[in-house]
Amino acid sequence: MSAALLRGMLRIRRFEEKCAELYSAGRIRGFLHLYIGEEAVAVGAIGTLTPDDAIVATYREHGHALARGIPSSALMAEMFGKQEGCSHGRGGSMHVFDAAAKFYGGNAIVGGGLPLAVGLALADRLLGRARVTACFFGDGAVAEGEFHESMNLAALWKLPVLFVCENNLYAMGTHITRALANTDLLAKARAYGMTADSCDGMDVLAVRDAARRAAEAVRRGEPRFLECRTYRFRAHSMFDAELYRPKTEVEEWKKRDPIAALTAQLKANGDVTDAALAAIEADVTQEIGDAVAFAERGTWEPVEHLVRDVYAREAQAS
Amino acid sequence: MKTTYRDAIRAAIREALQKDPRVFLMGEDVGRYGGAYAVSKGLLDEFGPERIRDAPLSESAFVGAGIGAALGGARPIVEVMTVNFALLALDQIVNNAATIRHMSGGQFNVPLVIRMATGAGRQLAAQHAHSFEGWFAHVPGLRIVTPATLEDARGMLATALDDPDPVLIFEHQTLYNMEGELAEDAGPVDIDRAAVRRAGTDVSVITYGATLHKALQAADELAREGIKVEVLDLRTLRPLDTAAIEASVRKTRRVVIVDEGWRSGSLSAEIAARIAESLFYELDGPVRRVCSAEVPIPYPKHLEDAAVPQAPAIAAAVRSLIGAAVAR
Numbered sequence: 001m002s003a004a005l006l007r008g009m010l011r012i013r014r015f016e017e018k019c020a021e022l023y024s025a026g027r028i029r030g031f032l033h034l035y036i037g038e039e040a041v042a043v044g045a046i047g048t049l050t051p052d053d054a055i056v057a058t059y060r061e062h063g064h065a066l067a068r069g070i071p072s073s074a075l076m077a078e079m080f081g082k083q084e085g086c087s088h089g090r091g092g093s094m095h096v097f098d099a100a101a102k103f104y105g106g107n108a109i110v111g112g113g114l115p116l117a118v119g120l121a122l123a124d125r126l127l128g129r130a131r132v133t134a135c136f137f138g139d140g141a142v143a144e145g146e147f148h149e150s151m152n153l154a155a156l157w158k159l160p161v162l163f164v165c166e167n168n169l170y171a172m173g174t175h176i177t178r179a180l181a182n183t184d185l186l187a188k189a190r191a192y193g194m195t196a197d198s199c200d201g202m203d204v205l206a207v208r209d210a211a212r213r214a215a216e217a218v219r220r221g222e223p224r225f226l227e228c229r230t231y232r233f234r235a236h237s238m239f240d241a242e243l244y245r246p247k248t249e250v251e252e253w254k255k256r257d258p259i260a261a262l263t264a265q266l267k268a269n270g271d272v273t274d275a276a277l278a279a280i281e282a283d284v285t286q287e288i289g290d291a292v293a294f295a296e297r298g299t300w301e302p303v304e305h306l307v308r309d310v311y312a313r314e315a316q317a318s
Numbered sequence: 319m320k321t322t323y324r325d326a327i328r329a330a331i332r333e334a335l336q337k338d339p340r341v342f343l344m345g346e347d348v349g350r351y352g353g354a355y356a357v358s359k360g361l362l363d364e365f366g367p368e369r370i371r372d373a374p375l376s377e378s379a380f381v382g383a384g385i386g387a388a389l390g391g392a393r394p395i396v397e398v399m400t401v402n403f404a405l406l407a408l409d410q411i412v413n414n415a416a417t418i419r420h421m422s423g424g425q426f427n428v429p430l431v432i433r434m435a436t437g438a439g440r441q442l443a444a445q446h447a448h449s450f451e452g453w454f455a456h457v458p459g460l461r462i463v464t465p466a467t468l469e470d471a472r473g474m475l476a477t478a479l480d481d482p483d484p485v486l487i488f489e490h491q492t493l494y495n496m497e498g499e500l501a502e503d504a505g506p507v508d509i510d511r512a513a514v515r516r517a518g519t520d521v522s523v524i525t526y527g528a529t530l531h532k533a534l535q536a537a538d539e540l541a542r543e544g545i546k547v548e549v550l551d552l553r554t555l556r557p558l559d560t561a562a563i564e565a566s567v568r569k570t571r572r573v574v575i576v577d578e579g580w581r582s583g584s585l586s587a588e589i590a591a592r593i594a595e596s597l598f599y600e601l602d603g604p605v606r607r608v609c610s611a612e613v614p615i616p617y618p619k620h621l622e623d624a625a626v627p628q629a630p631a632i633a634a635a636v637r638s639l640i641g642a643a644v645a646r
Contacts, residue, residue, distance in 0.1 A: 316511070
């Protein structure tokens with residue numbers, strides 16, 4: 001089980017490293033936000049969900065997509081903008097969608113996904129389905145009105161939403177203490193009458209346990225708020241000189257690398273051998289290599305398709 | 319049967335709720351209060367609070383929740399009290415409802431209906447009286463409809479709910495009390511095409527919403543002067559029924575566009591541009607427009623009346639085209 005968590009995090013790490021490399025090589029364009037350092041959150045939390053549950057994510061969502069089981073090949077093809085991508089190349093890095101995985105987007109408007117999650121949960125309630133909608137967002141979203149409106153609606157109507165706040169301390173370059181008059185995020189959730197919990201977002205087992213407890217409560221029909229205290233090791237996006245945080249702070253957090261921490265723990269417990277670790281690493285390397293090859297082989301959507309799917313139904317002419 | 323615009327919409331909502339268990343109505347004061355314009359009065363008792371869902375004053379969240387519920391397989395009717403308040407939900411409508419199908423490569427539809435009141439005429443001043451439907455009509459991915467008749471008030475909702483795409487229904491607030499005859503078996507109507515409400519050969523007046531009735535009034539007056547006006551009700555602002563516009567203008571060769579929105583960057587400008595693009599050599603005179611004055615809509619009645627298009631101004635615009643033709 002824990003080896004599976006390690007593999008899950010390593011897949012994300014290597015996928016993201018490859019994306020950075022491909023970005024520098026000009027193969028990936030647009031904005032690219034890497035999840036490196038935060039892998040424990042997606043892997044720990046999404047592992048507690050069932051295939052029937054729904055996910056709403058942010059523009060830093062490659063990790064969630066991989067943890068959810070969207071094939072790395074389709075995800076990489078999306079990075080390239082190829083029509084074999086999971087959003088048929090239309091969305092790119094920030095807009096990963098997958099109907100089969102019940103993955104309702106990468107949303108690049110901060111806070112914009114929260115009302116959608118409330119609505120998905122509302123549909124489940126009205127249609128008599130016992131599902132969880134897991135909604136991921138960052139500390140930056142907490143400053144948005146949509147966060148407060150959505151928390152209120154979910155609590156007021158007792159809707160099955162698991163609000164997962166990935167608190168990585170920075171809204172782009174603005175430290176949480178420079179953005180929020182009160183940085184106690186649990187207090188904000190509790191102000192809406194919602195049960196709230198916090199966990200070490202650098203510890204995948206801690207995230208898993210906290211998410212499991214929260215998801216069980218959500219499945220019983222009440223919303224929950226879970227703060228995962230985490231940190232992104234890389235820049236906000238590929239255009240970020242990181243003038244807003246000291247290098248020493250980054251180095252301190254890197255000492256708590258979730259992958260290194262779990263690896264050390266597994267080795268200390270004798271749960272995994274060096275050979276097994278090497279095999280996982282080799283598997284992941286192979287998978288990411290295959291994903292890149294798949295994306296490279298992918299095809300461009302014909303320009304004639306440009307306006308397809310703006311509407312599901314074309315209007316009847318007069 | 320005799321009915322009102324308000325009752326026709328209520329009948330349409332009731333029928334939708336009866337027919338399809340996925341349908342629900344959500345918005346501010348739609349339940350106990352009965353709707354700000356009393357459209358949903360009585361529905362709470364009939365359908366209960368799960369399906370006639372009072373929402374707190376959080377337009378962005380409940381419109382977004384409507385989008386999410388549509389993604390989740392429900393068929394929400396979201397009521398936003400007026401278009402002025404819908405600006406608080408602009409992000410959800412423009413960045414989510416309008417984009418998700420295309421951005422997801424066609425994987426997800428947003429079969430959502432949003433109803434809202436629009437327009438001036440009740441002395442509600444500059445935060446309750448504007449006509450922003452033209453703004454929404456700018457956005458690909460949305461359908462914008464403007465019922466101006468009892469038939470459309472009764473029939474557009476069912477078609478909009480059946481539609482796989484987000485449809486915004488703009489109900490002009492001066493129309494709710496409009497009375498008239500409606501067939502007992504009135505049912506769904508198309509939401510794609512414009513309709514000629516009065517046929518004529520001299521000048522086309524193109525409009526939508528409540529100004530349709532002012533245009534018809536002007537046409538009556540002009541008929542007494544021997545001027546045969548054709549009145550085209552756009553009905554749907556996006557996608558625009560360009561073919562119907564062209565057919566009418568080809569016939570009359572003169573056109574007046576009436577739009578309660580402001581002139582600058584407006585829907586009327588879009589229609590004028592399309593006519594200029596495709597029918598430049600067919601025209602016997604310049605395209606005329608009657609739009610709202612470029613001011614925030616004022617409170618006093620005489621100023622509000624002066625700010626928005628009225629029948630005499632429409633008639634004057636028509637006469638100016640006829641006069642120009644005669645003079646030449």
